[in-house]
Amino acid sequence: MSKSVPSSITKTAPRHARKLAKHDKVLRVIVIGLGVQSQKDHIPAILRRKDLEIVALVDNNDRVLSECNEVIGTKSFQKVRDAVRDTRPDLAIVSVPHDQYFEILEILASNRIATLKEKPFAVTYAEASEIISLYKIHDTYLQVCVQRRFSRLYETTKKLLESIGNVHSVSVEYSLNLNAHDMASGWRANRLVSGGGAALDMGYHSIDLLTYVFGAPDKVYAQLSYNSLGGDYSIDDTMKAMMTYADGKINANVTVTKISNRKSESIRIYGSEGSVLVDGRTVCLYDKDSNEVESHSFNSKQHEVDEQLDQFIDACMQDKGLDTKDQNFIDQLSNMRTIDAIYKSHASGKVMNLR
Template sequence: MKRRAAVIGLGHQAVEDHLPGLAGSSMAGLVAVCDSDPGTLRAQQQTLRVPGFTDVRQMLDEVKPDFVIVAVPHHVGRQVVQECAAQGVHVLKEKPFATSPEEARELAKVCRLGQIELMVTLQRRFNPIHASTIGLLDQIGTPFLIDGQYTFHTDHPGAGWRGDVRQAGGGCILDMGYHLIDLLLWYFGLPDRIIAEFSATAQPDADYDAEDTAVIQLGYDNDLYGSLLLSRWVAPKTERLHVVGTRGSVQLTGGTVQRLNLDGTVAEELSRPHAPASAATAQIDHFCRVLDGERPNTSGPDQHLAHAAFIASCYRSKAAGRYVNPNEML
């Protein structure tokens, strides 16, 4: 029998990823949707044909789903998770897990007390290309340099709630940068020092304060170091992680990973261009297996304390004008 799932928040992420992911799932089915905007709700209900709600608590009371997929603005996430935990409803939450280390610790406690599973949605963890990268990294000797980039151009980088730090908690570092930061932590763990420079000046006449572009310098005590470039202004759209070692390098892009020889020639290459289309379904099915006790939850609250510490270190380092050790925030 399929698990009963509801979707809270019907913005771009839900429409493009989570709803199609549920449609393709063999382990879960959509039973309700919820959005605070009645117009958005009506538009989606016409095609989804499931009950719709504008109030989360009412939906939980009446539908009693097994789990919910939460894709709401960052400042709303805490309240939604708290309401779900109070009713024992499991949560598959769109990133970020939290907007600060303090909020991350609070939400982790809420989940423990409510005895619910919470897993953060990070589709790249369910893309075989990204998973295969770990094995290739083992073949390049001792890695010592990281060069990461995730950029795209949007005409209005500060539009809506994403441009307001009070609502979003941060800009490109906290939001889109979460994916690249997750890959870094997955492959190498939490750095020992971080310093960031960022700005919200791509559109000088626009009224927003959440950073649109950032450069993060990072280092580990084992002599691994590097930088990340994040931007929602810089074209063309680029997603790349290049790791250089003593015997070669690995270059990861959206749908391809290459292991390169020292002279830059390709030693081996793996490509799966259609993986993102199935990653959302794979993520939902994995979460169902977590709920069934068949899989570990490797993207739960405890793991994402490190993400919160990394991101907070970026903002703190900018204010302090010096490197910050994110491990001190755990």
């Protein structure tokens, strides 16, 4: 459960800030789940726009609900169904524990409310397929939050890859420094609620970036560590995976861990003519003699959250339904297939062939 700090909302979205708007129409949005992610990213991004009005806040924790509403000042509800019936929103932004999504999405889809849902797409590939059916039947738009795709950092990374010839090797490391007490607290600790830890919850972003740049993997071999710290948690705290992309021409190793001694995020990509290294918020291009050619730092994450919301609003304004041919959407489904393969590979000790 999040510690409610609604001052974070006011800090990042001052009431008198210049607001963004591409459209004259004002869309009615409900925000479902008012924890860390909504307070840090979604609500401030909504408040930065003129073309959105928050018509309802929904959270099943009364304290969080009333603290947020002191800042926003709108209708509040503990149940999504009541909020939808009472306020008839155009859009919904949903950030809840992973086992809570399906029931909420059923209500939103059946009321034709365009939905921006937090990652992961689902807890399994099978659940993702059911979610697609829901939105398809009701011809309603659905977008999954993967804001790194909208960042200048990864846009630049993708561009720099054009300078390094044929990519042959990729190495990804993503770590948090949580202790046994941290690992045991909140809904993420319980595998039945979160659906998975290092691979599903934390690894989703790393896997999505690989899909974004290289497409779907051909093969996956993975090993997971469960409960390494011996605390009261049942999720995988560390994931190590080896994958191949581009018909085996690119090999990638991915380490995602919640229990390192430091927080870090790095990607190294090696090609026949040079390499590209992303370390934190900086990306560098090296030539084949390892001389640095260029380096770019992007410190603000606000841009990526705004761009993600902008794409969602554009789709809603065009009254788009679910487009299963959209590459971004295909990629999200591919992420779920990859994550399923990671858990299956660990359980069976086998290489999973995704072709």
